[in-house]
Amino acid sequence: MTSTTSPASTPSTLGFAILAVLARGNRTGYDLAAAMRRPVGYFWTARHSQIHAELQKLRAAELVAYESEHGPGPQDKKVYHLTPEGRRALREWVTEPPRERPERDELVLKAYASWLAEPGMVRRMFAEQLAAHEERLAEYERHEASFGGPPALGDPRFGNYATLLCGLGYERHRIEWCRWMLSRLGEDA
Incomplete structure (x- = not known):
């Protein structure tokens, strides 16, 4: 600084x-x-x-x-x-670039080691994760609807909207990945 x-x-x-x-x-x-x-x-x-x-x-x-x-x-x-x-x-x-930080995602780590576990148990865990992410996405979508569109850049709510938009993308990606994992686990079970 x-x-x-x-x-x-x-x-x-x-x-x-x-x-x-x-x-x-x-x-x-x-x-x-x-x-x-x-x-x-x-x-x-x-x-x-x-x-x-x-x-x-x-x-x-x-x-x-x-x-x-x-x-x-x-x-x-x-x-x-x-x-x-x-x-x-x-x-x-x-305006400074964010500090480098290691990614730590326990669910991804569990997916990495999932070959060691019983497929039905892994499938159950991913089904629970999918449900949690779908619930969070629905909450975020309700919140997004309350904005009525992006606020102007100078409005403090702009930051709220920008972070919410990032969260929406994250939840959608996570749902897609959980569904993919479940489809793979379904084939192998």
């Missing part, structure tokens, strides 16, 4: 995901966790404990800050927001 952020304070990818959510509006830690389920959860997941730890790192790097507000319980709630430095770091990160 070319910003004033030192390498030690450069956020992780999760940190940038949090910054991207905060760029759309201030949120509590609970609200961040909810946003990390939908729509961010379509492409990036994190547990509440991971988000909390990452928020502390982002605060230490002065990329986010918070205001205390009266909460529903006895303690105040913290409402986080981007700092100007956080917005600058996020803006620079968005």
Whole structure:
């Protein structure tokens, strides 16, 4: 990065995901966790404990800050927001090429080793996977219909739509592959 952020304070990818959510509006830690389920959860997941730890790192790097507000319980709630430095770091990160990362797909690994298992058991697993991907595709298609077409590039919903479109393609590909596996397993069973 070319910003004033030192390498030690450069956020992780999760940190940038949090910054991207905060760029759309201030949120509590609970609200961040909810946003990390939908729509961010379509492409990036994190547990509440991971988000909390990452928020502390982002605060230490002065990329986010918070205001205390009266909460529903006895303690105040913290409402986080981007700092100007956080917005600058996020803006620079968005246009950098993504880091190389190894692909880790447990279902593909299971397919690789499937010759060792009883074909009926493998077929059942792939039938369950097919059903799960078909269900997810139906959910994504319902969500896509709610947009009424792609939002303009400057609209924050454009990012939601773009990631949803990627998710639609992934689910369609995964369904096609599961069906192919089932057809092969059906021939061999």
